[in-house]
Amino acid sequence: MNRKIPSLLNGEFGIFYSRPIVNMYMDKLPTSEWREFIKILDCMYAGEDSSAIVSMIEHGLNRSTRNRSLFYLLLSLKLLVSNDENDELYNKLRREFGRIPSGVRKEVAWALTNYYGLYHPEREIRVFRVWSEVYEKESSAKILLLVGRARSAAQRGNRDQARDLFEEALKMAKKLEDPQGLINVLNDYSWYMKQDNIEYSLKLAERAAYYSGYYDEKLSSASCVLDTLSIIQHESKDKGLYNTIELQRMTGFEKDGPLQTLRDRLAVVELEQSEYPNEDLTRSYLKKHIENVKNTSRKTCVAWDNLSYLLNGITRRIRGVTLRKIIVGLEIAVDLLNDPFPIVNEYVKSKVEESFEIAINELGKLSSNDAKKLVLSTYSALRDRMGSFPYLCRKGVLLRIVEACSIDLHTLKEIAKRRYELMKFIGQLFDLHPFLEGRRDAAMKFLDVMPKRKSEEFISGYLQLTEKERVIIDTFMRDYARYNRDxxxxxxxxxxxxxxxxxxxxxxxxxxxxxWVLDTKRCRTKLVNLLMKFS
Structure with missing residues (x-):
C-alpha cells in the first residue's frame, strides 16, 4: 500500500483531487512514517499555518532518513509550503534529482516546476532538461509556469506575448482537465488582459467563476475569482454585478476593496419592501428623469395626477410598484452605487419580475422530469439558503414548487407572485450566476446518470428531507460528478x-x-445514514 501512495496522490488523482485518498489512508493506515506524511497533507488541505506544517515536515525528515522515497517527498512538500523563496532547497533537489527513487521523481519534479513557476517564471523552460522532458510536457506545474510568464509579459506591456502564453496555458489546462490550473488561467487571463478587450475578459472571468463553482466545494478559489469578476463587471457596466456582490457576501471578499461601498449599499436591498417615504432625494431624482408628466403617464401607465402629487411632495409615501413602472417605462439606466435606495431596490425587484416571466415561459417547454431536475439542481446550487431563501427552505414549500413546475404553471405563478423570494428562485432557473451554474451542472450530471424512474424516486426522497439533510446530499451529488471520470x-x-x-x-x-472526500468520520456516517433512506 505504501508504495502506491505517491502515485495515487499526484499521478492518477493529482493534488486538486487527492483529498479523498488522503482521508482514506488516514483512516486505514496504521501508525507509521507514511501515516505522518498523510497527516501533513491533511494539514495542508485544512489550511493550517505554514510554520506548523514546516515543523511537522522537519520531524518527518528526521525519522525518514532511511526511506529515500519519503525523504524526498517531504523535501518537495517543504518547498511547496515555503512562504518565501527557498532557492537553496530548490537547487538541492535539482542537483540530487538523479538519486531520487524513480517512483517519486514525478512528484518531486511537480514541486520543482511549481516553485520555479512561482518565483522564476522568466527563465527558459529548457533549464528543466536535466530532469527529462517527461516531467516538462503538459503538466499542471507547466501551466503554472506559463501563467507566471504570461503575467510578467503583460506587466511589461508585451500584450501579444502575454495573450499567446495565456492561450497556451488555457489549452493545456482544458486538455489535462486540471481544475485548479483552469481556474487560475481564466482568472489571471481575464484580469491582465481587460485593458485590451473588456468584453472578452468578462467572458473569461465568468468561465472562471463557473469552473470555481463546479470544481471547488471548499471555495478556496471563490473569493479571488468573484473579486476579479465583480471588478470587471463594474468596469464594463454588466447587469450581473448585483448577483456577484450578493454571492460575495456568502463566500468572502477583500475588505475595503474598490467595490466595498457598493457591497454595503446592496446589502440593504429588501425584496419584500413595498413602500417608501417620499423624500427630497427621491423626488429630485425622479424630476431629472420626468420631463413631461403626461408623456411619462402614457409610457408608464401611472396616472398623471398621481405623478404630479408624487413630484410635488403631496403624496407622503411612494408605492414600490409605481417606482417600478417609472423605471421600466422610461428605461432608466439605474446606477446601483449612486441612485437613491428606493430606486435601486425597485430596480432589483423589476429584474426579478423580468427573469420570473421568462422562466415561466421556458418551463412550459420542458418535460415533467426535466423540470423537476432543473428545480432540484438549481435549489441544490444555492449558497446560504436559510439566509437568502428562508421561506423556500420551509417544510413542504419546495415540494409545492416542484409539483407546480411539472404539472400546473398557472398554479406556480399564483404561488410565487405572493413572494419575491420565490419569484427570484424561479427566475434563476434560467438566469443563474455562472458560479452557481457550475454547482448546478454538477448536481444535474449526478441526476442524469440515473434512469428516469430512479431520478424521480431520488427527487421524491430528497423533497422529504430537512434542510440540514439536503445540504449533505447536495455536497454528495456535486462531488460524485467531480469524481466521475476515468x-x-x-x-x-x-x-x-x-x-x-x-x-x-x-x-x-x-x-x-x-x-471519502468528506473530512470527518462523523460527516461520512451522516451521509451513509441519509443515503440509506433512499434505498
Missing amino acids: WGVKLEPISELKLFVQEYGLKNVPSTLAY
Missing part, C-alpha cells in the same frame, strides 16, 4: 453504500470518492 484505479464502496449505488445505477469509483 482514474485508472478500482475502488469498492463501503458495504453500507453498495445497495444505494446499485439501486440508483451509480458507479463505484465516484461514489466511493464522494464518500
